[in-house]
Amino acid sequence: MSEPSPSVVMVEDEKQIRRFVRAALEGEGCRVFEAENGKQGLIEAATRKPELVILDLGLPDLDGVEFIRDLRTWSTVPILILSARSTENDKIIALDAGADDYLTKPFGVGELLARVRALLRRQGKGNEANPLVTFGDVEVDLANRVVRRHGEVIRLTQIEYRLLGLLLASPGKVLTHRYLLREVWGPTFIESNHYLRIYVGHLRHKLEVDPAQPKHILTETGVGYRFQA
């Protein structure tokens, strides 16, 4: 592809991590700008206009969530979180604040690149939504609201379809329980996690080969769901 090389701003205080992430990203043809702390990171993000921001949640000077909120006031650039914190709550807060995805430390170069590619691809596509999405043996015709599996029409309920639509709209992005409940059922259902879980189960039974080992509608335990084509 002859696209201009995408630029990435990486905010991470640990030098050795910056080093290998930079090596991995440059291997992918990205231009990488490093920042050691949150303030510098915000400046880099403002001046470089990157296609992606990689952010360590545990910064020395600024809470990662503050960084995200600040950045989100003026930019929609995808944000990939690196987190060594072990509680799911931190991730949920970061995602609800506007982060797109997260990686839990330690992570390998392979996982990192997979996430980066997914986020850059989504960024590149912009608004030209493809009316036809395919994954596995399923084909979703968004324009006509038809779902086919092996060429046969699959009947989905209104709620199932709305849920599927949300997942398909953000491939690779982790959508929190809270977000999905609010978007599908409305704000009064935000505490009704079991509804969401049941409907995701229905979707898996209708669309996945083995619902107990899903390949496309993935669970991020304690956080939310992610669609992967």
Add this chain to the structure above:
Amino acid sequence: MRGNGLGKIFTPMGHPNRGYLWVLLACAVTTAIAAPLAQYLDLANIVMLFLLTVLLMAARFGRGPAVLAAFVSVALFDFFFVPPQLSFTVNDAQYLVTFSVMLAVALVTGQLTAGLRQQAEMASLKEQQTRALYEMARELAGALTSQQVSEIVQRFLQMEFDLDAVLLLPDENGNLQPIFVVPEGLRVEQQFALIAFEQGQPVEDYTLTGYGYGAGYFPLKAPVSVRGVLVFVPNSQNTQAVREHKPLLATLASLVAIAVERLHYAEVAQSTQLQVVSERLRSSILSALSHDLRTPLTALVGLADSLALSRPPLHAEALDMAEAIREQALRLSGLVGNLLDMARLHAGRIALRKEWQPLEEVIGASIQLLGRALVNHQIQVTLAKDMPLLEFDAVLIERVFCNLLENAAKYAPAGSLIEISGSLNGESVEVSVCDQGQGFPPDKLSALFEMFARGVPESATPGVGLGLAICRAIIEAHGGLIAATNRAAGGACVTFSLPMGTPPRIELELDLENRSSA
């Protein structure tokens, strides 16, 4: 008498008989003054002087002396002033009317005056007591310990009522204990105190008389519960003192009850805050530790990956080494994770984030999370068709599945089948993870879930034996049981149960097809 108690008000001159002497003296003086005036004044006006005396005596000394004054005045008037003088005989029968009217007027005015006087005295006494009670309530509001409460109450009662008080509060075992050592001579009956405490009604022992008797046991009824017992013991011989002031003492007891309850809740709030602070400290230490250990491990894994991907490519042996570094770093990370989890699970109460959810989902998530560790094995999930939603902490149960699957993958030969099955069993759901490996050593089946226990000590397969201990801690926190068995056909099985509970009602939408009828 030590205090200026009520009794004093009714006998203002100290001894009650003193009043009668004063009456006799006053009547004598009136006679002496009136005698020389008799030749200038009508007898009717002499009567007025005597009536004035009766009125003054009534105002000064109360009812009894007033009656005496009335009779003595009539007698003196008859003897000294009504002709024939110096004799009780009366010449003119109309003086009998004078005597009757004089006596009647003297008695009535005397009684009225004495009554008014008594009411005024009662009112001022009440006012004084109310002010004292108010002062005490204000002091109670500032009390910081139950000792202070007890002191304040004792001081007040001795000043105002000449009573002693003992404050009894329940200790940790529910036994009523006095806040201070009960003074010598005061008889506080535990039995009575207990009855008052349990029934929430005052108990009195007025039937017994003598010093130290006549005590009243008042329960401290606070808004939430009975907080203890306040015992009032008369200081003097007046064993009726408690009975006389019962309404006021009941008010006092309720003030003390509120003070004691306030202290109780202040204590509870303080200890809760301490607990929260220590909990927060513990969790921040664990998360700092987790961060500090994971950061270098991340660098290690990432740099090993970078080595493997570097261009021009390394030769085969170096690639192998880079891969080995990566594997070891990940293993170390797993151990660190286990240790931190164990610390967290053992640190006290586990805060479960329970939600109703299908088991299927958490199994899928675990398989997905382990990813590469399971590539050499086939996994089969069989769940009962009517499996209900279960209430559990998804992150922790995922941990259980990960540990069990990881074990199975570690000990069972490559290419073999790992089976996960779930079935209903009465009030609970039973889940097992079984492999086709060698199974557990039969003599160690029960010891497996101990910390640092390993099936085969010093075996070449890595691990320190925390995995199953973590599983047990998590399952037990959910109210379930976990056990290990060996299958007859060979292979290890770990089975755990989770209580079924009552899942929330779900209202499914009508099965309308999503397509709008275009």
